[in-house]
Amino acid sequence: MRYLCVYKPSKEEGxxxxxxxxxxxxxxxxxxxxxxxxLATEGCQSSSKGARVRLANxxxxxxxxxxTETKELIGGFAILQVNSKEEAIEATKEFxxxxxxxxxxxxxxxxxxxFETPTCVQTAVVAEA
Numbered sequence: 001m002r003y004l005c006v007y008k009p010s011k012e013e014g015x016x017x018x019x020x021x022x023x024x025x026x027x028x029x030x031x032x033x034x035x036x037x038x039l040a041t042e043g044c045q046s047s048s049k050g051a052r053v054r055l056a057n058x059x060x061x062x063x064x065x066x067x068t069e070t071k072e073l074i075g076g077f078a079i080l081q082v083n084s085k086e087e088a089i090e091a092t093k094e095f096x097x098x099x100x101x102x103x104x105x106x107x108x109x110x111x112x113x114x115f116e117t118p119t120c121v122q123t124a125v126v127a128e129a
Contacts, residue, residue, distance in 0.1 A: 002039065002081055002109040003088040005095070009075040009102040013046050013066070021098075028098050036081060037091055043076035075102065079109070 017025070032038035044050075047065035054061050067073060078095070082088050085106070092104045 001083065001085075001088075002079055002111070003085070004107045004109055005078045005080060005088070005092055006105045006107070007075045007077065007095070007099060007102060008071065008073060008104070009100065010070065011101065012070055013048075013073060024098050028095065032080075032091065032094075037087075039079040039081050041076065041078040044074055047073055075099070 029038060029041060047067040050065040050067075052063045052065075052067075054063070080088050080091055082091065085108070088106050092106060096102065096104060
């Protein structure tokens with residue numbers, strides 16, 4: 001099972017993290033990647049370098065950053081490969097202890113098999129035989 005974890009820090013955007021914090025996060029990333037749990041992760045730069053694009057009632061609007069509401073900020077993301085939601089929660093708890101105050105939304109990602117119908121699977125098996 002793959003989960004997308006979206007981290008929302010509780011503090012306003014500021015400068016870059018300290019070298020010590022970067023080193024601590026690097027150790028966690030290395031450990032979880034070697035364990036096969038962490039598939040991908042990235043931190044986000046300041047929202048002032050971003051934009052939001054919205055489609056509503058057939059009209060596109062673009063809002064340039066920065067986004068001032070702390071609850072609107074996304075600090076980064078990770079994609080985890082685990083066996084259960086509980087494992088994703090445990091990995092996220094470990095991450096938050098390093099990242100600091102904030103919240104992480106955990107969402108199960110679709111897999112190709114989620115879209116297969118029994119007919120399609122049976123056809124594929126017959127075609128391979």
